[in-house]
Amino acid sequence: MDDSPTTRLSLLARLRSPRDERAWEEFAAIYGPLLVRLARRRGLQAADAADLAQEVFGAVASAIDGYDPDPAKGSFRAWLFRIARNLTVNFLVKRRRHPPGPGGSDAAALLEAQPAPEDPSDFELEYRRQLFVWAADRARGEFTEAAWRAFWMAGVEGRPAAEVAAELKTTVGTVYVHKSRVMARLRREIERVEGREADDR
Secondary structure: OOOOOOOOHHHHHHHOOOOOHHHHHHHHHHHHHHHHHHHHHOOOOHHHHHHHHHHHHHHHHHHHHHOOOOHHHOOHHHHHHHHHHHHHHHHHHHHHHOOOOOOOOHHHHHHHHOOOOOOHHHHHHHHHHHHHHHHHHHHHHHOOHHHHHHHHHHHHOOOOHHHHHHHHOOOHHHHHHHHHHHHHHHHHHHHHHHOOOHHHO
C-alpha cells in the first residue's frame, strides 16, 4: 500500500472553479516553487522557469475537469509531473529550434546538457521538500525564536539535544519539548493540506 500523502481531493475539487482564488493561491504556493525548481534543474533560467510554471498552471486549469482521481490511473502529482515534464520538453525543443542570440554562457550550455529528473519519485521528493518549506513559513511566527532554533538545530540539522541545549543555554528536556511542538504543528499543517483522511485517499 502506498502511504505517500495524496493531494487533498477537496482542493482538487475547488480547483475546478476558476473563481476560487484561495484554492489557486494555495495550489500555487505549494506547487509553484517546486515547478520552478524542477525547471531550473533542467537548465532553464529563472524567468523561463517561472513562465513555465505559469504554463503548467494554465494547463492544469484547462485540464482539471478531465482529471480522474482514480488511484489505479495514478496520483494527482504523477499527472502534474507528466504535464510539467511535457511542457518542459516542448520548451526545450522550441529553444533548440530557435537558439538565443550570441552572448550565451558556456555554463548555461553545460547546465542544459545535464540530465533532469525524469523519475516521478524525484518530483515527489521535491514536493515533500517544498511542502515542508511552505508549512514552516506558515508556522514560523507561532513560535519564539528560542523554540524555533531548538527545533531547527535538533530536528532539521540533526544535532544532538545536549549540544543544542548547551548552545541555547537551556535544558535537554526543553529542546525536546520545542522540537516536538514545532514538529506537531508542521505535521498538522501538512496534514491539513494533504488531507490524509481515509476518504481522501
